[in-house]
Amino acid sequence: MKKIKYQALSKVEKTLIAEAEVMLPLAYNPYFHFQVGAAILTASG
Secondary structure (H helix, E strand, C coil): CCCCCHHHCCHHHHHHHHHHHHHHHHCCCCCCCCCCCCCCCCCCC
């Protein structure tokens, strides 16, 4: 896996990360007990 520094990300990529972090408190994973947040960027935005 290629590592990328946060500073090298575009504004859109940083926004996607921020949106995924917002979803962390809503994560449901009763078996592994870790939170996962996700955000996607589609062709239409």
